[in-house]
Structures are given as structure tokens and as C-alpha cells.
Amino acid sequence: MGVNGLAISKVVPTASLSIGAEEPRAAAEASGLVYVDEQGPGITRKRKGSAFAYYAPNGRLIRDTALLRRIRSLAVPPAYEDVWICPDPNGHIQATGRDERGRKQYRYHPNWRALRDETKYEHVVEFGKLLPRIRQHVAADMRRPGLPRRKVLATVVSLLEKTLIRIGNADYAKENKSYGLTTLRNRHVAVKGTELRFEFRGKSGKLWHLAVKDRRVARVVRACQDLPGQDLFQYLEADGSRQAVTSSDVNAYLREITGREITAKDFRTWAGTVLAAMALAEFANFDSAAAAKRNLKAAIERVAKRLGNTVTICRKCYVHPAILDAYLDGELLVNWQREAEGELRDELGSLGSEEAAVLAFLRRRLASETRRRQAAERTKARAAADRRRKNGGSELRRDLRRSLRQGSKEKGDGLAQSMRGAAPRLQ
Template sequence: MPTTNSTTPNAHAPADDAAKQAAATTMPPGLRHADDSKPGYTRKREKDGFAYFDVEGKRIEDEAEIQRINSLAIPPAYEDVWICPDPRGHIQATGRDTRGRKQYRYHPRWRETRDADKYERMREFGRALPKIRARVARDLELPGMPCDKVMAAVVRLLDTTLVRIGSVEYARENQSYGLTTLRKKHVKVEAGQVRFKFRGKSGIEHDVTVDDARVKRIVRRCAELPGHDLFQYLDDEGNRRTVGSADINDYLRRASGADFTAKDYRTWAGSVYALATLRRLVCESAAEARRHIVATVKEVAGLLRNTPAVCRRCYIHPAVISAFEADELQSLPPGQSRRGLKVDEVAFAALLAHAEKRAAKLARQAGAKGRKLREAQEADSINGSISTLLQKSRAIRKEANKAALKAGAKTARQGRGKAAAKAGVQDEAQAGIKARARSSRRAAAGPGADKPAAG
């Protein structure tokens, strides 16, 4: 919501509608839009860490929920911490750091989606840009000084000057300014022009001249309002309101119907400028191409008033550099303007479309290779299983043969034992017969028959 110079609540509140549109348009499947203006979990410092409390103020005891909150790694120094009660919320937590700046903890899937969406995001921004520009042109003609009219002027300046949007925290703590934090002392309305002179982020001095007649009229009207801030508007009750960076981003979302922000302008413009510059160059070697890339990145850094390293990483689309290195920029269709887009912007949109198609083709090829690899792996697995089964079968047969041999040997031993036992019985019977015969002979001979004769 906009900051205000009075205690009256802001009557013009576009942020809620914009947030709903952004949630409906861009939310990844399985996640839900989270709003930290709604009730959430809180935390309280204790001796051994933090305790967490639900929206009703009851202490959270569920171990799984505590583990989820701890996994967000919210710095202990953060104040005014809000924690999303829904584990599927795209924003999981917010808080204020030691410098009072609002910081966010996003759901991992939300970050993954945003990081993986580079081609589609810029391409969609290019599609939405004519719509945004048309909305800005209409709002610049609104009567009086309503919110949308002043925000349209700021967006027009963002589009034409590429000055950062700014933040209250940087203005207060670093005396560095952006469009929404400019003071009246930073602007001078001259004949047919508006001149802005101020210190921006990282202490970079800005001296920007704009010759847009409609913007000049609005800036002059803003400068006539009381207060130090430049960009202010009058709400439905006639109260002054200051335009903030969140308001501009909300305006862009409402105008485009998608989740675009002021930073997308700088990324778009940096990429378009890099493409336009590199497209005119012809390279005889890879070394020469690298030199041209370095020089172009420096030019973009000057345009965006940033460092070359940051511009290369954040504000020049990788498809531009890749196409230049592959000598593909010359093959883009001849540039021609389209309603709401300039010639170089149309060329950049065509490059993004080409890059997206190629990425989709590579994805399909990778998918086909992946399927073949999986099929080969499955075949290897089946062959391995068959081989294992054969080995097991051979082992089983071997064990069976061993068992059979053991059984045969046991049977043989048992047979020999039975024969020996039978022979023993027979021997005992014969011995008994012989003993009985001797007894009969002794009985027949009479007493003393066995005594030896006297000598």
C-alpha cells in the first residue's frame, strides 16, 4: 500500500486486485497465493531458541510443523516476522532485517518456477508491453491527479529512462534515490523538458533529461503539491498519498494481467540494447566475439547505471549472448516495428521465440534419449535378472546333485550296516548251535569225561 502524509486510510487500494490476478496467472500448480497482510504464525524468543504460535495465539506443539518453520532458516535478528500457516503458500515467511528492509522466504517450488521461467517470462513481458504502454497512455490523460495518472507517469519514466524504482529504506539510510523516492529538490522543470539530478544506488550520480510533454505536466503538478516527496496523488477524499515501489509493481500487474515488476523493464531494455548492438557486429574469430561481448556489456552497464558483472548476470538475457556466439543474430528476420514495440524489441521477441522452440526441441530430444537409455537400462536389468536366475538355477542343481550324492552315500552306509547286522546275527546263531552241541556231547560222556587221563 502507498505510504501516506496523513493519518487517513488510503482509499485507493489496487494492490489486492493485482495480487489476486498475479496469483491466478502465475501460481505454480500445487501452491497457493500467500498474503502476509493476513493472519499468520508468529514467533517469540526463548532461552533455547524460538517458540511459534498459531493465528489464535496458541503455542505450536506439532513437531512436523515446527520442523517446517525451522527449515525456513529465518534469521534470529529479523523483526515483525510473519510465517505462512499453509505449507503450500508461495511466500513462506517475511520479516524485517536489521536495516528495516522487508525480506522474504519463498516456497522452494516457487523459486524453482521463477528461476526456470526466464525464456517464457521475457517473451510474455514482450507480449504484454504494448498493453502496458497503451494503458499508460490512457492513464496519462486522466483528469485531475488520481493515483493511476501519477503511477502512469512513473511507469513512462521507468520505460524511457530505465532509472531504478527506488525504496524508502535506501533513501532513508543511504540517501540514494529512485523514481518513487525522488524529492522535489531533485527535479527541475524547464522549457519543454524535465531534468532529474540525484544520487542513485551505490552512489552513482544521475542526470536525466526527459522531453515528454505529458510527463512534464504531471511532474509540474506533483511538484506543486505540499511535502518533500515528488510523486504524490490525491485520493477520492482529496488526501495526499505518496507513490511507492509496491504501487508501481501493482500497477504493472494490473495493466499487464501478469506478475511483472519494474525490474523486468530493466532486463528487457538491457537485453534489447545488447541485441541491437551485437547484431550490427561481424566477428572473424572467437576472440573478437568475446571482446565485442565485453564491450557491449559495459555499454549496457552504463545504460542501466550498474556494474558490468551484474548486467551480464541479471540484465542481459543469456539467449542474446548465446545467439551472438553461435553467429545466429544475423539470421533473425529483418526488423520492423509493431504497434507498441520498437524495431529492436520485435527482433528480441523473435529471438526469444526461436530460443524457446530450440529449447523445446532439445527437451524432446533429451526425453527421447532418456527413454532409450531407460529402455536399455531396463533391457540390461532384464538380462541381468535372467543371468542371475540362470546362476541361481545352476547353483540349485549343483546343490541338488550334492544332496543326491550325500543321500546315496548314506543309503549305501545304511545297507552295509544292515548286512553286517544280519551277518552278526547269523554268527551268533552258529555259535549258539555249536555251544549246544558241545553241551550235549559232555552230557553223553558222563561226569569226568572232560578231565584228562592220569599218567
């Protein structure tokens, strides 16, 4: 229920599908799915006129109506080549294919998508707790002399957090002339004093124009621009050779300083969640479902503009659904800010007040969901045990009755046999 008793549907994914950090195969099985290998035998398709014919792993043409309906519901684009379709409707991967650029694309089972989404949002909490450690390492590495690997990578991470620019991909830069932090060229950044001005074309053709003021970052970027070559971010090896920074380098650095599977994308997910919470905290309590939807839309639009995403992608991929759910419940995060600061001051002192409030809320929500899920699992386990005991008792009674009937039959057969043996022979 929302404010004033309004019934509003929530946007939180199914909590029962959250498996945490279990291995993928175990996670799939826990969700009632089969973990499959798309390299194994599968259903294939061949064009037949304006449509497709589908063939089973043994090469036979598929005619079963229900199976064909499932295959078509996967909506694999007609342009895809090398299409593989899982024969099992419960496979965690339902189909793969290569798009017009030769990139492998996947169609996942809905339960697997929900599972991965839930795990991803648990990862947001982990990232929030690790953020102070990341900032400490970045600050220390940026103080190193010269342009060694860790100093330049720390500078990229610092900019990643300050600008929320995507990390970048060499293939996109080459094929689409679209750039991210690690693929920027010297011409994309102008350094003047302590200010850096970025102008470049990003993913999906979005033009980025933004400025950042940071004395230490500006000094490192200026030094990088003085190196030969057009790549903006390069570092120097011990022998003086130059190496261009890649997204893999940045992700490896994040793993090194955290000891966890943290990636550059986590910064955008964390920022999207915090920005959404801050935006929603500015809105007064709503008095109708329509007002709530308008406020949510306005908040997500603000975050999407900051991240350079569409509203749909931003809501789906970059904002923790529990934040939206909390707003629909009428629980503005600003009311928890003082409590959150007190709770996290010692442990996470380098977090901002809004970040601390969001992390405190997500930790409480995650703990609550975990307790609820564990209680549900215990209830389910007890019910299963009760059924086994009941079924076991029933089977025991059936076995006893069967044994008694068999014993009675054998006793009767023996009596009849003895009577036949005792009867006088007729001459």
C-alpha cells in the same frame, strides 16, 4: 564456431538446467538438488581465535577434512552473523548469514544459480510479448482525470521505461540517501513545459542527470509536485487523502494489468538486452577472437553506462546471453529485422523494430533450445528404459538360475533322505 571458422567460447548458461515455471521444489529436484529450508537444522560456526570452528546440527565439532573444505569454499564473509550452513552439499541454498546491516544474505548452489538465471532469461521473452499490453494500459490510465492511484502508477511505469531509472527502495533512501523513481523527492525533478530534468544520487552513489520530453508525463508530475509533502509521486484516494507511491505499489500494478509476475526490474533487463543487440548490430563482422571480445566489451560498456551499472553486473544480469552468443556466431540481428517485423506486426504492433527483431530472435532461440532439451530428455528416458529392460532380463535370468539351483538342491536332499530311509539298519 564463429566467423571464418574461429572457435570462440559461448556465454549461454547450461540449457539443460532450464525448468521454466515449475514450482521451486520440483525445479530443484529436476536439477539434482535438494530443496532445503534454511530455518531447519544446519551447521553453525563460532569464532575461535582468528578462525572459526564449525559445529554439526547435533552440536558436535566438525573435524572431517572434506566437509570443512566444502564449508570454507562457500566463502561466507567473516563479518556475517547468525550463519547457517546446509549439511547437504546438494541443498539449493548452501549458506545464509546476516551482514553488518542486518540484511539476510544467501549463498546458493551453483546449479541453482544457473537454473534461476536460465528461468530469468525465459522470462525476458514473456515480458517482451506482454510489453504492448503494458503500454496500452499505461496510456489509458494516464488519461484518467485527477490523480488517482492507477494514473500516478501508470506515470511511474512510463518513466521507468523512458529513463531506465531503478524503481527505488525506501530503506536505501533513508540509510544511504540514494534514490530511485518511487523514492524521488520534489527537489530531484524540474519540470519546464513538456521537459522533465532529473538530478539525484542513485544506487552506489551514481549521479543521474537526464532529461525527458513528454507532455502527458510532465503534466502529471507537475500536478504531483503541487501536493503537500516532499515525496514526488503521491496519489489521491477517493476521500482526498494522499498516499506515497512505493515499489510494491508499482509491482502490484504491473501484475494487475498483465496477470503475470512482472516487476519493475523487467524493464531494465529488457532494455539491456535490446540495447546490447542494437550496439552489436552496428559492429562489422569480426575477423579474430580478440576483435570479437573488443566489440562485446564495447557494446556492454555502452549498455552499462545507460543503465548505471558496472560492466560485470550489466553482462551478468541485464543482457540475455543468447544475444552475445548470436554475435559470436556471426548472426547480426539487423539481418533479421525485416522478417521479425513481418512476423510480429499484427500481434505486437506497438513494439519498435529493434524490439521486434530481438523478441523474434529470442522466441526462435528459446523454441530451438526447448526442442533440443526435449530431444535430449527423450533420449535419456529411452536409455533408462533400455537399462531397466536389460537389468530386468538379467534379474529374471538370475532368478531362474537361482530357482533351478534351489530346486536341484531340494531334489538332491530329498533323494538322499529317501535313500537314508531305505537303507537297512545294522544290528
